[in-house]
Amino acid sequence: MTTIRPFRCDDLFKFNNVNLDPLTETYGLPFYMQYLAHWPEYFQVAESPNGQIMGYIMGKAEGGGELWHGHVTALTIAPEYRRLGLAGKLMNILEEISEKKHCYFVDLFVRVSNKVAVEMYNKLGYAVYRRVIEYYSGEVDEDAFDMRKALSRDIEKKSMVPIPHPVRPEELD
């Protein structure tokens, strides 16, 4: 029992139960508004029957030629709504939108330490494409996995062929 609908600006006033989670970053308003203005369809929220925000996904479409792809910028679920398959539903929507935009693949970055998330993305069909060194900065910098899933346009799944060597953040395209 989840209502998934487009994220509205006013939801920023009530996403605290999601964003107080330590792994969910709260950004300045421009960050959210940029996504809402540019890729409103990629910013979806899951709402519980009593109006509480259960989680949300933010994404965008970018790249040129065969690198035209959907990107997951943020995906987060409040602690009490985890293990309900919600993240999978939100990811499906993002993939579907990317299909309609004729993207070749969908990609995302995840902390290498976040085993639960990596495993979940694996289950959803994502594979590690490459490792990005010290992508996350903080008290201790951390590497990211760049994970990808080919969409129907990429028939041979070329976009998913992994790169064996890790790359540095500045080498990302």
Next chain:
Amino acid sequence: MASRSHVDVNERRLRPIYDCLDNGNNKKAIQEADKVLKKQKDLQCARVLKALALLRLGRHDESAILLKDIHAQNPTDEATLQAMSICYREVYKLDLIADLYENAHKNRPDNEDILSSLFMAYVRLGDYKKQQQTAMTLHRLQPQKNPYYFWAVMSIVMQGHQDEKLAKGMFLPLAERMTKKYIEEEKITAEAEVQIYLIILELLEKWEDALKVVEGPLGDKLTSEFNFRENKTADLYTKLERWPQVNREYKKLLKENPDHWSNWQDYIGACLRLVEASWTPDKDSEEDIDYTENMVATFVQETIKQCEGKRPQRGPYLAQLELIRQMKDKNSWKPNLSESEQLGDPMQLLLRYYDLFGDKPCCFEDMKSFTKLLTEDKETKLISMITESVDLPKPEESLGYASSVKQMQRHITLLELMRYMGYYDKLSTDDRLVLIKEYIQRYHNGLDFGKNLLSTDLQYSDNYLLIAVLLLLDIWRETKKDYLVWQAIVQLEKGINNSRSNFHMKLILMRLYCIMGAYGPCHTVYESMEVKHVMNDTLGHTIANHVGRLGHFVAACAMYGTMLRFFAVNHKETAEYLIASYKYGSFSKIHEFVKFRERLQKSLQYSSAMTESMLLDLVLETSSHMSTEQMVTYMEIDPEKEKDGYDELCDNRDFSVVESWEPHSRCKLEEAKLHSRKEEVLWLKVRKITLRVLTASVMLGQQSGKSDSHTNNGIKHDKKPPHEVLTDLLSQLTQHIDSCKEYSTPYQYPVHGPFRTQLCLYLRERHCQAFTDMVSNVMYVQHLHNNGLDKLDNEKEEKLRTSVPDLISGLISKHKGSLVVDGENCINTSILENLVIIAETLSHVTILVGVCHRILKPLKSQWNKKSKKKKGEPLEYPCTFASYNQLVEGLDKAAKDLHQAIRDMDPVFLTIDLSKLSLTQSLCDIEEDSAIERDMWCKVEKSYQVSAREVTEFLHNKMQYLSTLRIYKNKTKLDSM
């Protein structure tokens, strides 16, 4: 125009300046710019970039001179214009950007980029009319580019956004015609253009037309948003109240996604409308429409069956309950009729739901709203059935602990339901204490399951502890025994040690410390939640209501600083995204953004943070009247005018984050929120008027020094003279205080809800009286100044002498006392707040005394001169001077007493060790708890110390201030000042 090669040369020359600016090396940017300007002294862009660097170095005046000069030259080259826009944006002079591009456009009317920048400049200003005109000019320039035309259309729509009548009568029909024209000419190309047409039709409530668009060929373009067309169709049928179609559309959507909650609600709602109307389909209709309750029940069953084998979906299971709830709302639910049997018995349905999902932390939230379908008997029965189904092991001599995380969560869900259904309210205090201890034990035991969790995860057994804490607080509310709160704090501190990111515990913990008068420990807790950006608005209240009242002034200044920076910056920054919405054609976001910006701008938190922060500066940063006058000048407050209306203030505080499972019979969070909003607004008004009274008084004092007070060089100001402003404000304040009377008895807010303001204290303890009396004194002294000292009034003289010092001294003797209540083993938690608010009142009064001094001092010099001219015995002073002096002395004594009273409550001076006073009794006899308890007392003691130190320091300032306000040093000796 310059040749291409010329442009390249310029670009190459400017490059180093841009690079320096990008790297934040502003000094070097200036040097680079000077280098270029040496070779080419009139290169506009280099000068602008220099201005930008100056600006970023804080050299505003130099920068402004440069900019003004270039602005007057009407620049037209793109790089210069862009750099100037950046400068103006940084100083938030948005109107100058528009002016800049207007001028450029006049000189280069055919330049598309300039025009489009001009359009954006108007968007920043929210000047919809000029937006429209500019977009139309753009359209005429580039008629083949659709976006320009639709910028104009959207600008027309926005012109109506604050006036529905004008919108529907004029703007929307015009926008509709313009769009229709493009449709008829088949010029529509983009999805955004169809979107805008839908926006217009919906604002005009032309649902039928909108439906035609969505279902027709134009609707094919609506592809980017997931299921947009399907959702919109269903939505429009609802608006048209065509229930068969509504039902059909939602059913279609549910078949694709059986968990979509609002679709279930709408599907069921539509069916019940059909039942009401006894609707039946045409004989040969093959449409899939459910028009009886049983058909809904069947569809739910089918859906459940279809999902079997996969992860169970919560939606259809709760849909059964939703059907009953909606029938009940319509009075069509008859539980005893056999035909309803198929629909199920709510209790059985809830039990089944629990069986399926009881091990999920969200289960309680899901079931919560449906428990009202049960009678009290059935509630009890459900509890006992669930208890049985949890099936905890029952060893003979100890507690039976859950054997898995899932079982434990099922048990926790049960406890949450029990609390919500009021089970614990029926138990005696002792019985509840036994259970509290049991839950704490279960909590400890449950930690074993979570040994491998990351610090970013919540512990599985956290809610055992939270329930125990909430039950403790229930007992505290009934018995007022503070040791329970201290125990609750110990438990929460422990919980957070074990579950570093549990924000539910943190929020309650902060509240409890503040209830006990200790703000100090909250700071780290708040920081650890990383409250930032928009959270300043929604969660800032958790500390903003306490930090000042508990005398942590340094922390308060820092907090208001951060908070106000957020609000100030956001308005600047967010304008750019309105522009982005036009650029990307996200027209539906424009309304949303405009409303969002308004909501932030009119935030209650913003308004109160602004007022409190100014009041704080005014009392903290002033140790002489000169510094007060400087502060008032710096604040630029116009005491005559009130900018925002109180009714429009938006309460953006979020109270939904804290878990409480408060029994539904006594949960009054919504009521409390409403009450709190009213109270906050009333208090804000008190504070705003106070601030304006202080400002007006200080201005009055300044003006009285000048010979001609209301005219300047013989020209009359259009502003009211300050004494009239003050009279007006005083009557506003007294009227307002009268209207707040009902708030002098405190409202009982729930612990997870809002916190009271200081309004009640302010009214009950007559702080308002001391303040208004002192304002009357100022007005009396001003009156003497204008009309001569021989116009004195004995009654007013008496008031001047004694009323304010008496009121304040009375308050001090009433509230001073020991921090630890003798013989009762508890801390006097209200003493601190009372002494702090007295100190604040004293401080406001001191400023007003400063104003009297400002007025009286020249009068005394005049008197002295007059006296010297006369031969023989000096003239005797009019008694006003003596009255005034008595006032100062009285206040000085009060300040000293208060200073002493605060020192007397400082634990350091008392050399007490709170941890040795057995102020609380441990709930569980474990070393961990005792260590945490010691630590807690340490923090609390330190917090009280900080408060005492900051308030005494502040009072010290006030004593110094007062010492500069004497008219003569003592009564017998006359000195010529």
